[in-house]
Amino acid sequence: MKIYNTLSRTKEEFVPIEEGKVRMYVCGPTVYNYIHIGNARPMIVFDTVRRYLEYAGYEVNFVSNFTDVDDKIIKKAIEEGTSAEEVSQRFIKECKQDMEDMNVLPATTHPLATLEIQGMIDMISTLIEKGYAYVVSDGTVYYRTRKFAEYGKLSHKNLDDLEAGHRSIGVVGDEKEDDFDFVLWKPKKEGEPYWESPWCEGRPGWHIECSVMSKRYLGDEIDIHAGGEDLIFPHHENEIAQSEAANGVTFSRYWMHNGFLNIDNKKMSKSLGNFFTVREIGEKYDLQVLRFFMLQAHYRSPLNFSAELMEAAKNGLERIRTAAANLAYLQENAKVSDMTEAESTLVKESQSYVEKFKAAMEDDFNTADAISAVFELVKFCNQHASEESSKAFVAALYETMEQLCNVLGIIIASEQEMLDSEIEEMIEARQQARKNKDFAKADEIRDALLAKGILLEDTREGVKWKRA
Ligand code: AMP
Ligand code: ZN
Numbered sequence: 001m002k003i004y005n006t007l008s009r010t011k012e013e014f015v016p017i018e019e020g021k022v023r024m025y026v027c028g029p030t031v032y033n034y035i036h037i038g039n040a041r042p043m044i045v046f047d048t049v050r051r052y053l054e055y056a057g058y059e060v061n062f063v064s065n066f067t068d069v070d071d072k073i074i075k076k077a078i079e080e081g082t083s084a085e086e087v088s089q090r091f092i093k094e095c096k097q098d099m100e101d102m103n104v105l106p107a108t109t110h111p112l113a114t115l116e117i118q119g120m121i122d123m124i125s126t127l128i129e130k131g132y133a134y135v136v137s138d139g140t141v142y143y144r145t146r147k148f149a150e151y152g153k154l155s156h157k158n159l160d161d162l163e164a165g166h167r168s169i170g171v172v173g174d175e176k177e178d179d180f181d182f183v184l185w186k187p188k189k190e191g192e193p194y195w196e197s198p199w200c201e202g203r204p205g206w207h208i209e210c211s212v213m214s215k216r217y218l219g220d221e222i223d224i225h226a227g228g229e230d231l232i233f234p235h236h237e238n239e240i241a242q243s244e245a246a247n248g249v250t251f252s253r254y255w256m257h258n259g260f261l262n263i264d265n266k267k268m269s270k271s272l273g274n275f276f277t278v279r280e281i282g283e284k285y286d287l288q289v290l291r292f293f294m295l296q297a298h299y300r301s302p303l304n305f306s307a308e309l310m311e312a313a314k315n316g317l318e319r320i321r322t323a324a325a326n327l328a329y330l331q332e333n334a335k336v337s338d339m340t341e342a343e344s345t346l347v348k349e350s351q352s353y354v355e356k357f358k359a360a361m362e363d364d365f366n367t368a369d370a371i372s373a374v375f376e377l378v379k380f381c382n383q384h385a386s387e388e389s390s391k392a393f394v395a396a397l398y399e400t401m402e403q404l405c406n407v408l409g410i411i412i413a414s415e416q417e418m419l420d421s422e423i424e425e426m427i428e429a430r431q432q433a434r435k436n437k438d439f440a441k442a443d444e445i446r447d448a449l450l451a452k453g454i455l456l457e458d459t460r461e462g463v464k465w466k467r468a
Contacts, residue, residue, distance in 0.1 A: 001056065001362045003224070004300060006232060006255040007154055011364050014254065016223050022053050022060045023218040025252070027210055027227035027235070028110070030067040031091035032076045034277040035098055037290065037305060038228075038261045038268050044291050045258045045299040045365075046226050047104040048409055052361045055407045059440055063217045064107040065210060066092050068114050069203055074192055084193050085114070098278040101287045103409040105447055111213040113204070117195045119212040120204045123246050124184045124197075132245040136175035139187045139200025145180040148241040154255060155233035182238055184208050207238040214251075215243065225252035229300075232257055259302045261294075268305070276305075285310060288411060292317045295367040295408055316375075320405065323378040324412035327385055327398040334391035343393040346384050350400055353377040357404050367408065374404050411451055423454055427463050430456075 001014040016022050026046045029039050053060050068088035077084045092112075099106070124141055127133035132148065135141050145151055145159070152158045159180055183205035188194035194201045214222060220243070227236065236255065243251040262268055268275045281290055293313035297303040339347070353373050360369035381397050405412045426445055433441040446456055453468040 002364050003254050003256065004364045005253075006257050009156070012254070014223075016058070017221055017253065020058060022058045022224065023222040024050065024053075024060055024062050024224040024226070025210070025214045025218060025222055026062070026064040026107075026225075027231055028064040028066050029095060030070045030072060031088045031095060032070065032073040033091060034279050035095050036268070036270075036275045036277050037281055038275065040098070040102060040278050040290065041261045041294055041299075041303070042226065042228050042258050043099060043104045044102060044294045044409070046256070048295060048367060048407070049224075049226070049256070049365050050105065051407050051409060052365060054444070055403075060108075061218060062105075062107045063109045063111065063213065065111050065113065065213050066095070067206065067209065068092065068112045069193060070206065078191070088112075088114075094279075098282070098287075101282055102278065102291050103288065103411060103451055105409075109217045111217060113209040113213075114193075116209060116212055116216065117204065119216055120185075120208050121195075121197050123208060123212050123215070123242065124204075126246045127184065127242065130245060132241075133184055134177065135199050139185070139197075139202060140175075140183060141185040141199050142176055142181040143184055143238065143241060144177065145182065145241065146178055148245055150244070151180075151241050152237065154237050154240055157233065157237075182207065182234065184242075207235055208242060210235075211239050211242040211246070211251075214239075215247065220247040220249050220251075222252045224254045224256060226256040227258075229257040229259055256299075258299045261303050261305055263305050265304050285314065289314045289317055291409055292371075295410075296371055298366060298368055300364075316371075317410070320374060320378055320401070320410070321412055323381050324398065324401055324405075327381060327394050327401070328413070330385055330387065330389060331391055331394045331398060333387070334389060334394060335387075336390040337392060339390050339392040339396075343390060347393065347396045350377060350380055350397060353380065354400060354404065357407075361407070370404075370408065374401070374408075377401055377404065406448075413452060423449065423465060427456065427465065431463065 002011040003014045004011045024046075026042060029035055050060050050062050066088070069084065073084045073087050077087045080087065096106070124133060127143065128135065128141065131144070133141055133143050152162070163179065185197060185199055185202055185204055187200040187202040192203065194203055214225070225236065225239075232255075240251050260267070263274045263276070266272065266274060278287065278290070281287065289310060293305075293310055294303065296313060296316070353376050356373035356376070357370045360366040360373060363369075377400065381401065385394050385397055402412055426449055430442045430445040433439070433445065449456060449465070455466050455468050457464045457466075
């Protein structure tokens with residue numbers, strides 16, 4: 001499997017630190033508003049990366065944070081006359097709702113910055129002890145950027161080149177040793193949330209939270225760190241400087257970045273007013289259409305959002321769903337149950353589309369080509385499945401289509417198509433997985449049921465289920 005690594009600017013063979021396991025961290029949103037469709041892109045893209053890694057047999061520990069302390073959250077709280085905590089809790093809940101509607105799997109852990117302050121204080125203390133950070137008279141702690149010799153290795157910038165551009169911004173603080181030194185801890189302002197620390201009552205800078213949460217939930221070294229391309233500099237560059245100076249080992253082996261989502265070929269921005277929230281799009285479209293639209297592009301390319309392109313995505317998705325519904329119908333009404341020899345040859349032939357799909361995904365998660373393979377499979381199914389087909393044949397085709405769409409997070413089955421007996425079979429498989437202590441598999445089955453609108457409840461009398 002090849003992954004384009006921003007560090008080397010090349011596609012590299014993926015070799016995990018621990019065989020069969022992937023430790024992955026994706027920078028999450030700052031929660032002061034509903035997420036917009038730009039924020040949705042990394043969610044959808046890296047959820048698909050995760051789904052493919054799991055399909056390929058890896059156990060993925062997927063961590064994605066919520067930044068729940070930040071100037072924008074505090075500003076919003078002041079405007080509304082409420083607390084920063086109330087604002088962030090509200091929008092975390094809304095964000096999780098949007099994620100569910102886009103069929104983005106919940107992370108293994110969704111840490112919150114405000115619950116990880118002690119870890120941040122510990123890491124900042126280590127950086128001070130090692131000479132990578134210093135405290136000034138008001139209690140602000142800065143990172144001593146020039147001390148980290150490899151600073152710039154991710155963004156392929158060097159500090160001296162950057163200096164010319166940066167100076168003109170004129171952000172040198174009085175006691176800051178250097179322009180490029182960035183804040184690790186800052187003193188509180190009146191009315192802001194704050195925490196005790198050895199340096200002052202205050203709050204952390206933004207970059208330190210990801211270094212700390214990644215260390216806590218995934219360890220000092222991780223496989224993949226990801227986010228939008230705007231995070232390469234300075235956020236991810238600063239995370240590397242913090243983590244590698246504090247821990248003394250490589251922070252992340254692979255760095256993945258998604259391209260930006262534009263609207264009508266213009267940069268989407270709040271100040272221009274040309275952005276849509278996921279919620280707004282959800283009022284006009286099934287959010288599966290948004291997901292499908294995003295995956296039709298390569299994740300590293302810029303992507304333009306427009307009504308026409310959404311309509312095209314809607315039609316494409318419809319084509320797949322119609323084929324799936326047709327297969328489901330044929331399966332239910334088949335007159336013969338067993339596969340003929342000719343059919344079994346066709347089933348083997350259909351596997352070539354699976355191979356094509358996998359080859360596309362193994363090549364730096366080329367979902368655009370993977371979707372083309374799904375369309376070819378659709379065409380194949382439409383050509384070869386008919387009322388004369390056997391139940392087993394149609395079922396095999398359906399299963400293949402469903403498997404590939406599942407990797408993309410695209411749901412092809414409608415709720416009604418899931419029979420009670422199928423649900424009970426899956427619940428039984430989940431119980432078995434739990435007995436075998438294969439909790440990842442058990443969770444996977446629960447999530448798969450949830451994606452089909454089936455809610456499980458573990459009670460003393462056993463597992464109960466209901467349709468959402
Ligand atoms: P933020 O809440 O601004 O920190 O953003 C959360 C995530 O969304 C980060 O990974 C950003 O890089 C990403 N992001 C923000 N705007 C866009 C956009 N227009 N297109 C793609 N990704 C974006
Ligand atoms: Zn981050």
